[in-house]
Amino acid sequence: MSPPVVLIIGCGIAGPVLGNFFKRKGYHPIVFEKVPELGDAGASLMLMSNGLKVLNLVGLADALKTESTPLQEFWDASQSGKVLGRSDLPSTFNDRYYQPAVGVRRTTVSIKLKQMLLDMDVDVREGWELIDIQENEDSVTAFFDGGRSVTGSFLVGCDGIKAVSRRILLRNQGISEGPPTYTGLTQTAGISETPEALRQTSAMRNWYGDGVHVISYPVGPNHTSWAVTQRETKEKEETWRPYRPDEIPEQRQQLSSLLKGWDPAILQMVNSSERIIKFGLFDREELKPEQWYSRRCVLVGDAAHPTSPHLGQGANQAMEDCFHLSHSMPFLVPGSGQYEENLQILGKNLSQEIFRPFAEKRQPRTSLLVKGARTQGDKRVASGVEACRQRDSDIATAYTDPAAMLARFDSLLPEPFQTL
Numbered sequence: 001m002s003p004p005v006v007l008i009i010g011c012g013i014a015g016p017v018l019g020n021f022f023k024r025k026g027y028h029p030i031v032f033e034k035v036p037e038l039g040d041a042g043a044s045l046m047l048m049s050n051g052l053k054v055l056n057l058v059g060l061a062d063a064l065k066t067e068s069t070p071l072q073e074f075w076d077a078s079q080s081g082k083v084l085g086r087s088d089l090p091s092t093f094n095d096r097y098y099q100p101a102v103g104v105r106r107t108t109v110s111i112k113l114k115q116m117l118l119d120m121d122v123d124v125r126e127g128w129e130l131i132d133i134q135e136n137e138d139s140v141t142a143f144f145d146g147g148r149s150v151t152g153s154f155l156v157g158c159d160g161i162k163a164v165s166r167r168i169l170l171r172n173q174g175i176s177e178g179p180p181t182y183t184g185l186t187q188t189a190g191i192s193e194t195p196e197a198l199r200q201t202s203a204m205r206n207w208y209g210d211g212v213h214v215i216s217y218p219v220g221p222n223h224t225s226w227a228v229t230q231r232e233t234k235e236k237e238e239t240w241r242p243y244r245p246d247e248i249p250e251q252r253q254q255l256s257s258l259l260k261g262w263d264p265a266i267l268q269m270v271n272s273s274e275r276i277i278k279f280g281l282f283d284r285e286e287l288k289p290e291q292w293y294s295r296r297c298v299l300v301g302d303a304a305h306p307t308s309p310h311l312g313q314g315a316n317q318a319m320e321d322c323f324h325l326s327h328s329m330p331f332l333v334p335g336s337g338q339y340e341e342n343l344q345i346l347g348k349n350l351s352q353e354i355f356r357p358f359a360e361k362r363q364p365r366t367s368l369l370v371k372g373a374r375t376q377g378d379k380r381v382a383s384g385v386e387a388c389r390q391r392d393s394d395i396a397t398a399y400t401d402p403a404a405m406l407a408r409f410d411s412l413l414p415e416p417f418q419t420l
């Protein structure tokens with residue numbers, strides 16, 4: 001008997017990780033990606049211990065760590081570079097949580113994930129854009145652009161913040177959801193050669209100004225990823241995109257004047273980055289757990305709980321989702337005693353047996369993190385002298401309580417399983 005086909009929509013972070021897990025459990029995953037050819041993707045990601053543990057299960061953690069340098073320090077300063085606080089807590093992550101935190105280029109992650117699928121003979125179909133879903137009692141058909149369709153046992157929506165899978169699931173529950181919610185903040189980002197002044201330590205650095213925040217972390221031995229966050233209205237949304245080479249000089253000019261008087265290391269990075277990309281930061285209202293799934297479909301990652309990036313947990317939580325969903329699905333080893341029994345679980349009651357407990361486990365945690373990220377963004381980009389003074393003082397105070405800092409990470413990073 002041929003193994004059940006799993007339709008995985010999206011080859012971002014969650015899609016390929018699930019492709020790996022399902023293949024190894026004896027299923028037949030097919031990963032559909034709307035982009036004609038995967039590769040060049042945005043700026044960077046901070047992979048934390050929780051996400052790296054999952055990437056280690058698919059065999060990629062070591063390769064990604066070798067590309068970059070694990071984080072040793074948190075470092076926060078005022079705009080001019082006057083230190084508000086620093087901590088070497090990240091240098092203990094590997095011992096405490098079995099993996100460090102490490103910044104990586106998104107393109108690197110994207111290429112390695114796709115190659116991993118090809119190496120294990122998983123069917124990856126680029127240039128397939130999901131447009132509709134039809135569910136039956138114990139099967140599901142996905143419809144793609146160009147009049148194509150594929151039927152499988154069940155479907156996992158890993159198609160990100162603008163997920164079509166989510167829109168269809170909600171539509172079938174009688175809910176019409178608008179576009180993602182703009183959080184009022186934009187980021188302008190680049191990757192630059194690491195300035196001399198930042199080379200000493202591999203640190204996640206934050207600089208705080210009035211209405212502006214800058215973050216940076218290394219994504220390789222010689223390169224640093226940086227992003228400038230500002231409060232902006234949506235009026236100029238059409239200008240939020242990767243800039244063409246001929247537009248970069250003007251963007252450098254604008255950023256340099258915005259950041260006049262800031263730490264020279266920042267200006268140096270702005271002045272020398274390979275590319276500059278600008279985007280708005282969006283999230284969505286939370287869904288209830290029962291809105292994460294239908295009879296034959298379940299949402300994972302940003303499709304279920306898109307977040308603004310201020311806690312650096314979007315991709316890491318997507319990977320926790322993958323672990324838990326995969327963990328709750330039965331192994332299908334032909335010839336083994338439980339094969340038939342396990343297949344039964346994929347039958348008519350799949351949503352109650354598997355999807356519902358998955359959603360009930362994951363929704364509360366991700367909901368808190370989405371709200372936390374939004375609050376964190378608002379706090380970081382404080383405006384006005386008094387608000388900025390208060391923020392800077394709060395940050396400095398937080399560093400005086402290492403036990404509280406540690407407790408925060410202790411609630412976040414030991415997941416999704418407590419061993420190596």
Ligand SMILES: Cc1cc2nc3c(=O)[nH]c(=O)nc-3n(C[C@H](O)[C@H](O)[C@H](O)COP(=O)(O)OP(=O)(O)OC[C@H]3O[C@@H](n4cnc5c(N)ncnc54)[C@H](O)[C@@H]3O)c2cc1C
Nearest residue numbers: 010012013014034046130159160301302309312314315316
């Ligand atoms: C500026 C920024 C910085 C971030 N920094 C971090 C960070 O430091 N750490 C962190 O953990 N997270 C970070 N995140 C969040 C992280 O990028 C996301 O949470 C993560 O990528 C979610 O993974 P995913 O697989 O759910 O979705 P995605 O990675 O968005 O993948 C979705 C995929 O589905 C495809 N797709 C979409 N629609 C369709 C369709 N109809 N048919 C077929 N395919 C489709 C897309 O092309 C894409 O490849 C950041 C996000 C932003 C915006």
Ligand SMILES: *[C@@H]1O[C@H](CO)[C@@H](O)[C@H](O)[C@H]1NC(C)=O
Nearest residue numbers: 066067068219220221222223
């Ligand atoms: C980083 O820079 C050093 C010194 O300039 C060089 O020897 C090394 O090859 C560089 N590494 C990478 C990955 O570019």
Ligand SMILES: *[C@@H]1O[C@H](CO)[C@@H](O)[C@H](O)[C@H]1NC(C)=O
Nearest residue numbers: 256264266267268269271272
């Ligand atoms: C930015 O680059 C220009 C020329 O490339 C140089 O003249 C200027 O001093 C640089 N500014 C900073 C802050 O590095």
Ligand SMILES: *[C@@H]1O[C@H](CO)[C@@H](O)[C@H](O)[C@H]1NC(C)=O
Nearest residue numbers: 348349350351352353354356
């Ligand atoms: C479906 O699964 C749920 C949860 O395991 C269980 O409570 C319920 O009785 C099952 N329904 C049927 C018809 O088997």
